[in-house]
Amino acid sequence: MATTVADLPELLKGIPPGVWVAISESQNKVLAYGADIEAAHDEARQKGEQLPLMVRVPDQNMAMFL
Amino acid sequence: MAIAIFPYFSLPLPADEAHPQGSIAHRPLAFATITGSNGSSTRCIVMPDSGADACLFPLSLEIDLKLDILGLPKGLTGGVGSSANTTCWDTIAVDLGHGIAFSVYSGFSKGMDQMGLGLLGQVGFFDRYRVEFLLSRKVFTIESA
Numbered sequence: 001m002a003t004t005v006a007d008l009p010e011l012l013k014g015i016p017p018g019v020w021v022a023i024s025e026s027q028n029k030v031l032a033y034g035a036d037i038e039a040a041h042d043e044a045r046q047k048g049e050q051l052p053l054m055v056r057v058p059d060q061n062m063a064m065f066l
Numbered sequence: 067m068a069i070a071i072f073p074y075f076s077l078p079l080p081a082d083e084a085h086p087q088g089s090i091a092h093r094p095l096a097f098a099t100i101t102g103s104n105g106s107s108t109r110c111i112v113m114p115d116s117g118a119d120a121c122l123f124p125l126s127l128e129i130d131l132k133l134d135i136l137g138l139p140k141g142l143t144g145g146v147g148s149s150a151n152t153t154c155w156d157t158i159a160v161d162l163g164h165g166i167a168f169s170v171y172s173g174f175s176k177g178m179d180q181m182g183l184g185l186l187g188q189v190g191f192f193d194r195y196r197v198e199f200l201l202s203r204k205v206f207t208i209e210s211a
Contacts, residue, residue: 008075008077009077009078020126020182025097025109037126037127037129037130038129038130038132041108041130051099051107051108051109052109053097053109053110053111054108054109054110054127054130055110055111055182056124056126056179056181056182056183057182058180058181058182059180061077061078061079061080062079063079063089063091064091064093064181
């Protein structure tokens with residue numbers, strides 16, 4: 001299987017809706033989050049993760065039709 | 067010939083009047099490294115979407131890539147519930163791992179920020195890869211066409 005991060009909903013639990021979250025895939029944990037994607041990414045870099053997975057917490061969990 | 071197997075993500079959705087017990091959304095998501103024309107990279111969630119004409123990403127990811135938004139060519143895109151979204155275009159590299167990597171002229175739209183993920187559409191993705199959705203087995207495969 002190619003994709004990592006075992007349980008994304010569990011990892012994002014308790015994080016406010018609408019923010020961008022920087023996730024360490026190797027450590028399977030949240031490194032930083034905030035409304036500003038660059039700030040969240042920079043904070044993750046400062047913690048040693050150059051390429052964190054950037055995920056946005058949905059404002060509302062709803063069915064998607066694209 | 068590259069072929070990769072990805073798991074579906076099963077995401078719980080809250081109850082509403084139409085679904086009093088809540089429901090589950092099964093989404094074919096993958097993680098990708100995207101690299102802009104300026105050489106800057108970030109990682110994000112992507113989803114193959116055969117209904118998308120091209121590849122489209124959130125504008126925030128373009129900001130994270132530090133691309134020159136004002137200097138990029140622009141056009142309009144639309145989807146369910148939205149239309150005439152100003153979209154900036156750049157040629158980016160997309161790498162899903164396991165040999166699935168390609169360069170594609172992609173849009174970046176504020177309208178996609180709400181979704182927070184990139185859509186891999188017909189031009190640039192489905193014209194290069196065959197995708198098989200096997201929801202009953204909770205996996206999907208991507209294979210060089």
